[in-house]
Amino acid sequence: MEDCCCTSGKHKHREDEELRRLNNRLSRIEGQIRGLKEMLNNDIYCTDILIQVSAVNAALNSFSKELLANHIKTCVADNIRQGNDEVIDELVTLLQKLMR
Amino acid sequence: MEDCCCTSGKHKHREDEELRRLNNRLSRIEGQIRGLKEMLNNDIYCTDILIQVSAVNAALNSFSKELLANHIKTCVADNIRQGNDEVIDELVTLLQKLMR
Amino acid sequence: MEDCCCTSGKHKHREDEELRRLNNRLSRIEGQIRGLKEMLNNDIYCTDILIQVSAVNAALNSFSKELLANHIKTCVADNIRQGNDEVIDELVTLLQKLMR
Amino acid sequence: MEDCCCTSGKHKHREDEELRRLNNRLSRIEGQIRGLKEMLNNDIYCTDILIQVSAVNAALNSFSKELLANHIKTCVADNIRQGNDEVIDELVTLLQKLMR
Numbered sequence: 235m236e237d238c239c240c241t242s243g244k245h246k247h248r249e250d251e252e253l254r255r256l257n258n259r260l261s262r263i264e265g266q267i268r269g270l271k272e273m274l275n276n277d278i279y280c281t282d283i284l285i286q287v288s289a290v291n292a293a294l295n296s297f298s299k300e301l302l303a304n305h306i307k308t309c310v311a312d313n314i315r316q317g318n319d320e321v322i323d324e325l326v327t328l329l330q331k332l333m334r
Numbered sequence: 335m336e337d338c339c340c341t342s343g344k345h346k347h348r349e350d351e352e353l354r355r356l357n358n359r360l361s362r363i364e365g366q367i368r369g370l371k372e373m374l375n376n377d378i379y380c381t382d383i384l385i386q387v388s389a390v391n392a393a394l395n396s397f398s399k400e401l402l403a404n405h406i407k408t409c410v411a412d413n414i415r416q417g418n419d420e421v422i423d424e425l426v427t428l429l430q431k432l433m434r
Numbered sequence: 435m436e437d438c439c440c441t442s443g444k445h446k447h448r449e450d451e452e453l454r455r456l457n458n459r460l461s462r463i464e465g466q467i468r469g470l471k472e473m474l475n476n477d478i479y480c481t482d483i484l485i486q487v488s489a490v491n492a493a494l495n496s497f498s499k500e501l502l503a504n505h506i507k508t509c510v511a512d513n514i515r516q517g518n519d520e521v522i523d524e525l526v527t528l529l530q531k532l533m534r
Numbered sequence: 535m536e537d538c539c540c541t542s543g544k545h546k547h548r549e550d551e552e553l554r555r556l557n558n559r560l561s562r563i564e565g566q567i568r569g570l571k572e573m574l575n576n577d578i579y580c581t582d583i584l585i586q587v588s589a590v591n592a593a594l595n596s597f598s599k600e601l602l603a604n605h606i607k608t609c610v611a612d613n614i615r616q617g618n619d620e621v622i623d624e625l626v627t628l629l630q631k632l633m634r
Contacts, residue, residue, distance in 0.1 A: 246379050253374065260371045267364045274356055279346050280405035281428050287398045288432060291391060298387045299533055303526045305380035311522050314514045322511050326503045328381050331388060333499055333532065334634070399633055403626045411622050414614045422611050426603045433599055433632065434534070446579050456574055464567045471560045474553065479546050480605035481628050487598045488632060491591060498587045505580035528581050531588060 252304055259297045266290045298332070352404055359397045366390045398432070452504055459497045466490045498532070552604055559597045566590045598632070 248256070267290065273283050306325070313321035348356070367390065373383050406425070413421035448456070467490065473483050506525070513521035548556070567590065573583050606625070613621035 247377050248374070256374055257371060260367055260374065264364060264367045264371075267360055267367060271357060271360045271364075274348070274353065274360065277347055280401055280409060281424060284398055284401060284405075284428060285431060287394055287401075291394055294387055294391055294394070295533060298384055299530050301380055301384060301387075302529060302533075305384075306526055306529075307522055309380060311514055311519070314511055319511070322507055324381060326506055328384060329502060329506075329529070330499050331385060333495060333502075334388075395633060399630050402629060402633075406626055406629075407622055411614055411619070414611055419611070422607055426606055429602060429606075429629070430599050433595060433602075447577055448574070453574065457571060460567055460571045460574065464564060464571075467560055467564045467567060471557060471564075474548070474556055474560065477547055480601055480609060481624060484598055484601060484605075484628060485631060487594055487601075491594055494587055494591055494594070498584055501580055501584060501587075505584075509580060524581060528584060531585060 246305075246309060248304070256297065256301060259293065259300070263290060263293050263297070266293065302332075346405075346409060348404075356397065356401060359393065359400070363390060363393050363397065366393065402432075446505075446509060448504070456497065456501060459493065459500070463490060463493050463497070466493060502532075546605075546609060548604070556597065556601060559593065559600070563590060563593050563597070566593060602632075 266286070270283060270286060270290070273286065310321050310325050313319075366386070370383060370386060370390070373386065410421050410425050413419075466486070470483060470486060470490070473486065510521050510525050513519075566586070570583060570586060570590070573586065610621050610625050613619075
């Protein structure tokens, strides 16, 4: 399959647009972490820093959700259609970890 | 009080050792975010990236716990002792946000 | 299909053994909630009650994980195999909600 | 202190109004758990059950938040004012557990 991806040695080729969006999310998160450092070193009040950490957690969660949605729509669905059912257990195991 | 901190315009002077530890945590998290970018751009399998995002979330959570513990032991306790009871409602409001 | 389940009006026939296990989980959780009421009405210390609430949350989470695993292994996989691809978006939407 | 509570053998006398509200929350949650059982035994679709589990988790979380807020405003603050500083470490330990 040309637009897939997921089986050869567990690699995943991502679409340009998807990759751009996911990279942007990570760049913003990297900036937020640097912002936390500045707050810390400028004696900003703990409460304000902790609220900002919540925002970073939410941003990471959005990144995860987008990546997981792509994963299910491409790798998981394609593999099930091709009879590679081990992808099902793999998804279940992943979700057990993510749902802690 | 010499070793405190918390009331003048909502600033917080942090001990050197505490500051060093918290900065180290954030530097490690920044490195983890850069690692996520590399994984993404090297076509690493979604499942492996999502497990790594969980590790970043856990690291951020540890940072929050340490900062919150320091906050309660210094700012919150000192203010209650000094009769600045507004710090109580402030802590309650903060925890409502952190516990989502 | 005899052992499935999932398409006619969004119902799901569950295996006896699975049903028994899931019911047991919910019965234990119901008992835990009644235990919380007793603690509350016997003036038990807040900290001890809050720790017990965490245990209930963990038990509910285990129930969710088991139900979700069954759902993916049966309804989701069967529907993808049969070409009912709307189950994919439905799973993605569900996970977005569960991951908050 | 007459309206407190928190030090003698780790018990906590709760106000009537507070107790009524917290009991109501738990009764509603107990009803929700019974509702989950009915859904399960009536072959309701997994997705709908899982969404309902999320609602129960949110209700438990609201119960925890209210109990924790009361705890901080009464036991924690009173003990700090009375110089019983072990309550500070106890709160920190509790929050570490609740924030997982």
